[in-house]
Amino acid sequence: MSESASGGSAQDRDADEDLATSLAGLAGLTSLGSTLESVLTQIATFAVQAIPGAEGAGLTLLEEGRSDTIVKTASFVVQVDDIQYSLGEGPCIDAAAQRQTMRSGSLGGDPRWPRFGPRVGRLGVHSVLSLPLITPAGVVGAMNVYAHGKDSFDEQSERIGEVFAAPAAVSVQNAQILAQTQRLAGHLQAALTNRAVIDQAIGILRSRGGLTSDEAFDRLRHISQHENRKLSAVAASLVEEAVNRTRLPARLKTPPPPS
Structure with missing residues (x-):
């Protein structure tokens, strides 16, 4: 064949x-x-x-x-x-x-x-x-x-x-x-996270200095420009600093373990 x-x-x-x-x-x-x-x-x-x-x-x-x-x-x-x-x-x-x-x-x-x-x-x-x-x-x-x-x-x-x-x-x-x-999903998630951190930082600045939301945001933006850092990074640092401050008194009040 x-x-x-x-x-x-x-x-x-x-x-x-x-x-x-x-x-x-x-x-x-x-x-x-x-x-x-x-x-x-x-x-x-x-x-x-x-x-x-x-x-x-x-x-x-x-x-x-x-x-x-x-x-x-x-x-x-x-x-x-x-x-x-x-x-x-x-x-x-x-x-x-x-x-x-x-x-x-x-x-x-x-x-x-x-x-x-x-x-x-x-x-x-x-x-x-x-x-x-x-x-x-x-x-x-x-x-x-x-x-x-x-x-x-x-x-x-x-x-x-x-x-x-x-x-x-x-x-x-x-x-x-x-x-x-x-x-895109990653970018959106990062944007939402950054927005939440910035809002927290604005709240901290308002509670400390009696600022309005706009004034607190301008303060963050000024720091960002002056230090040449991203706005979200400045906000995250401020939030982390505030959290550490609230934890310090709690640690000082904690009694030492019994000997």
Whole structure:
């Protein structure tokens, strides 16, 4: 029986199985209880498993108003991506900007990246497959998959990479949204805590000097500016000092233990 009659070559079947396994892992991925970086690293690890020829991967999450989050699955990827982002030139940058897959099997001589390619080639890394991570909301990031050998990625690798990139983009976006929600919740909780401490400090100043609320707040703000400290830090110090003062007389009145 021919390979076509039996459903393709063993190599093709192995590639499809690796892709299915990676997609299943992606579907079961959860961000709860994990950091954003660890989730992105898991996604990049699944990409290495899914894409034929891959030896390491890096994933870049783009966030407006924040530094890009960059993760890697192998030490040599760290070197390659550091070169890429320090130069501002490379396949990952172009993949995200142009919303297109970038593939090269000879980075050292690739005219698209005349500075990046030769430096990476001297490290012995010659092949790359860069995939934009696109959702209906736009490009959320890009993924680089690398190999040391030349022409390590063919059309099948590119096809599988693009199949993997579609659900991977959704997983990246979900992890990003959860991380943003957690950061917002943390900021709101900190703001509420700071407001409560400031209100307590205002109450202390009013009781001590017969000040109005506005006058007490102006006093706190003046101290903050004069000492170059955050208003909440000044308020917390004042509250802590007041608490310690109330505890001192209590300690002095406590009789010593019997001898």
